[in-house]
Amino acid sequence: MKKIELVELEEFRCGAGRVYSVAVDDADFTLYDRFVEENEKDSTEELVEIMTKLNTMSGRTGFTDSFFKLNEGRPGDGICAITDWKGKLRLYCIRFGNILLVLGGGGPKSTRTYQEDPKLLSENLLLRSVSDAMTEAIKEKDIKINEDGSLSGGLVIEF
């Protein structure tokens, strides 16, 4: 059994949408915190570009679909990726319309497909299970997505 907590990232609360990440099994850091820590040294420029995109989307444009690499998971699970313009670093996320984004982890992409890279594959699969758990919680009305993109209800899910 896994336990996740959806945590709002206050640094991206700028008006156009809300950004959350996930803490797994009572960890005191989120998947996004880990992604930043893992890449700030070797992929600084790419990381800054992704952070700037997140800032611009959460503050001004909303999470417009064309800014993402869509369909990175199974059909309908909302898994997509944000990359730098060269596509060297990718961050997996779940997009709920233009107003809510849940960030997972990611890493540098050096293989042709993410399935060939064990790190990217495991991050992708983890976020798929988060997406499944969230979809179920929304269906059961345990979690509600509000008009401003914020989440209310039980933000800790066990599955």
Place this chain on the structure above:
Amino acid sequence: MATADPVKVKRIETRMLVAQMLHDYLGLRDISQQSLAGKMGKQPSEVSKWLSGDHNFTIDTLSDIGYYLDMDFFARKETSLFRCIEEIELSRPGIRAGEFESLRVSQCVFVGNNYTTKKKLERCPA
């Protein structure tokens, strides 16, 4: 973000905002990416790249898009230079166009509540 170069950050933001303008315009006019690509003799993948927020548009490309979509990326927003000080109902008896002569009147005509109105504007303080 401490190590971010503010010039580069501004570039990324600007690319995304231009892409968003184009995205919104296509959505409002119900124009598909394929249709725009067809009009301009481009591949749909190129339009997709424009909308990704990663594309460094040239002035010529923006001009071409503007031509084919009848859109002006560089339209001046009067509201940034002028503020509304009075809204006049032109259809109301006793109001004549001559009363506006000494003031700048915006080109916008607002139609609502059975009145055709013009906004009387003055230049905002610098």
